[in-house]
Amino acid sequence: MNQKETMIKVLRYIKKYWLFVGFSLIFAAITVVCTLYVPILTGDAIDLIIKEKKVDFIGIGEILKQIGIIVAITGIAQWIMNICNNHITYRVVEDVRQEAIRKLQKLPLKYIDGHSQGDVVSRVIADVDQFADGLLMGFSQLFTGVITILGTLLFMLSIHGGITIVVVVMTPLSLFVAAFIAKRTYTMFRLQSETRGEQTAFVDEMIGNEKVVQAYNRTEKELERFDEINERLKKYSTRAIFYSALTNPCTRFVNNLVYTAVGIVGAFFAVSGRITVGQLSCFLSYANQYTKPFNEISGVITELQNALACAGRVFELIEETPQLPEDKGAVELSNVKGRVDLEQVYFSYNPQQKLIENFNLSVQPGQRIAIVGPTGCGKTTIINLLMRFYDVNNGTISVDGEDIRHLTRRSLRTNYGMVLQETWLKSGTIRENICMGKPDASEEEMIQASKASHAHSFIKRLPHGYDTVISEDGGSLSQGQKQLLCIARVMLCLPPMLILDEATSSIDTRTEIKIQNAFARMMKGRTSFIVAHRLSTIREADVILVMKDGSIIEQGNHETLLKAKGFYADLYNSQFAPVS
């Protein structure tokens, strides 16, 4: 996405607020013209103050009155302009964020899995914020800056051409100086940010593992290493900051040169009577006004470029291809019996790496399917496909004989109860979390579900019981407790089909047995898919799918698989058989 395209897209968002934009522009123009007119009037007034006994008070009074009116107009115009700019910026930002969150809900899982969470969050938050800053600055400074430059030029020309040329010729000097310094500073800044990155990584490693550092009495040693990096950073930072701080005095010096030049040339002209003293004072204030926007604009342009780059990243997110829309005639899945068929399923996350090939499976209602295999063999992939988090590349998956692509996602997912390995809880009360799938559940139903999942006893011990607020992702709860809550969440809905991914991996074996019993009750009559490492879970399954490198290599129940002495038997012996 190049800058121009991004700009066009930004304008499309702004279009909605064209009325405000119009007002903003009109009032900006009024502000600038008035601001520029004031020095002329001031100059005129000064011309009337010649010397002792030669002051035209009536004339001055008249001019001062005019100045008063114009200043008041300027103030009001400026205020309205500011309000308009604020309105446009914050509304546009709100719109962009709204669109982004809507997109997030429709993005294929592939995108979300493939991008780091921090990256996406920073697009929606930091980038949009940066964009807002740039937009506001652009609106309030770029436009007024340009008008100021043009206006000043015109006003100066109307007074005197010669001096105007002096100003016009000399101002680019300060831009040149600024660019010259920026170029030299760049290397220092790069070194600084590299070293800073190194320091951050070091601190992250050490503080992140502070307990190990302390357990090994390493604090002194690590402090020494930290200091070494710290000293290097100090060297580069001092230089980077100093060099970049040169810009200000240097450009200011150039501006002073311009001011002086105007003063001298103007004075010469005044001596020969070609301009008045008042006009000279007016020129002096213009000389200041004219150079200022140049310095500002160079800053604004970097800021704007930065803002556009940020906007580009947000737009990239907003314009990602969404997941396939629902089928036109998508039907609601209801009264599910629980028959699931996978026919000639092909799937892979990326075309170069084949994963699932020609996968066939027919699950009868109420059957219990255990999926086992070494890490990375594609167990969770099956779940991704069943829940339609990903679509198959080829073949079909059907529930009760209906291709799941012809079903609404909503109804398909409602009919599955899912407990994943990564326990995710939303910030809110325990109650909100348990009742997530059934917000209208009664107190009794909720407690029933919690008891069934053995979560009730620990919830009761929390400071506010079911109304205890848990922070983002469970916070103070232990991994096992979080898992119990996730189970309670599913227990409450009791959908006709279940998916359990290592559902009890963080729970100790005793509690697990208790949960297993609850699970067993829950699974009765329900089609269940279980990814598990625990022997007890696997042994009770109707069908065990042994997966390796994406394909089902063995299929059967525990006894037959053991007898086959294949991969399952090996796996079983290495992982579960006790060593005598």
Place this chain on the structure above:
Amino acid sequence: MKSLLVYLKNYKKESALAPLFKMLEAFFELFVPLVMAAIIDKGIANEDKLYIGKMGLIMIGLGLIGMAVSVTAQYFSAKAAVGFSTELKHALFAHIQQLSFTELDRVGTSTLMTRMTSDVNQVQNGVNMTLRLFMRSPFIVFGAMVMAFTIDVKCALIFVVTIPLLSIVVFGIMIWTIPLYRKVQGQLDNVLKITRENLAGVRVIRAFNKENEEIERFDENNGRLAAMQMFVGKISAIMNPVTYIMINGAVIILIWTGAIQVNIGEISQGEVVALVNYMSQILVELVKLASLIITITKALACAKRIEGIFDISSSMPYTENGAEVEEREEIIRLKQVGLTYEGAGEEALSDIDFSVKKGQTIGIIGGTGSGKSSLVHLILRFYDATRGEVLYYGKNVKDYSLFNLRSRIRIVMQKAVLFGGTIAQNLTWGKEDATEQEMWQALEAAQAAEFVRHKEGQLESYVEQGGKNLSGGQRQRLTIARALIGKPDILILDDSASALDYATDAKLRKAIAAMEGDTTVFIVSQRTSSLQHADQIIVLDDGRIAGMGTHTDLLDHCVVYREIYESQYAKQDA
């Protein structure tokens, strides 16, 4: 902020010179309007071109001196600010390193990281800007007023009235808006939190069809954010127009008064121009001052947060010259020990009482959250018992110095942590001068020798930060080897063989048992098979000892132990 200023003490000279030179710069700037007035009154009035040229040169000279002085000031302020932040970071890092686990748990890694990085940077920026501008801007404002007095007292009185009025407006608006901006930031954090939740919980949200509810929640918070931003924006939008009107109002009065003074022959035309110029300089400086104050407020907020970290003192009493270790038969004894974590309502461990003889192997088993790790953490003082006593060779662990205690007791934690560096560097963490032979011995015992031998460079092969280029099992075995080096008096394996299969686990235990010396071993595990051969097994249930004894004892007498055992074996035998 005050307590942080200590870190400027090595830069006293720089922190004094920077503002001083800035003031000099301002001083020279204040002369410019006077020179211009001279050009008008003498040069133009007398038509003296030579004089005009001379004055022009003086102005350029003033500019040059101004630049030189300003560059010097920038140099000193950069040096002071960076030096300050370097020392601050050193102190902060050192402080964090001596916090005990209780404090580390409470504050959290991510907070500490932010304090160390972005907060320190903000403070550095604040110090830098303060040194540069904080003296300059007020100096120009008041300097302009003083200069006005040198020209004409009556006109100068206008300055005396205008400056306080302007200050009230500028600072009033800032005092009003700064807390509002803080609220906006808080609301932005809420929006961020929701976004992050939507990503982390995407599967659950979609599985429960909660997409629309989440959009509603986001819109509500996002809308509130926009409304808050616009409200603050409206207030800030008053600042520029009002100051503009005030300054120009002052100029109008100034010209009128100036006209009167010129008429009675008090001042000249050029001096009126100079007065008007001084008034405009004030406006420019006030705007700069306002933005400086925003930077300073931000820096102060960050400084306060950093101070918050410094204010946390280690809750663990610490003796520098601890007791001597006098070995005897009973190496560890826990007397009626209880542990309550900070902020927790109940005890995590209660009434723990047992004794261990030197050279024994102790197994600790129990369910999730039963307090297994907490128990072993007491031995090497990761946490202090809140009740009862933990004795090491008959003396309270608190009587030894932490350094002494922790160099005699080694723990392998649940999470296998390795650091960026070579395998050798990782292994010698606990004993810098370990020989290669010692390393290989430890690797052999930890069942890690084989895979290290197959690595290119062997001991010198590189481990990435966090050990990312190794498998979970390899990482775990290396951390075990690391703990074995230096022949610790006590070795604690805190569920640290979980990523190993049964066969490797068994070999590891055998190797540790065969190690020379009389190492006492604590094995924390959920697998009964890992503990079967221990001299003593402690069964924990909900923070209390549910049983103690050998494997066979416990099978006969301890219900909890039997349940655990059966969950892992019994059904399989059936």
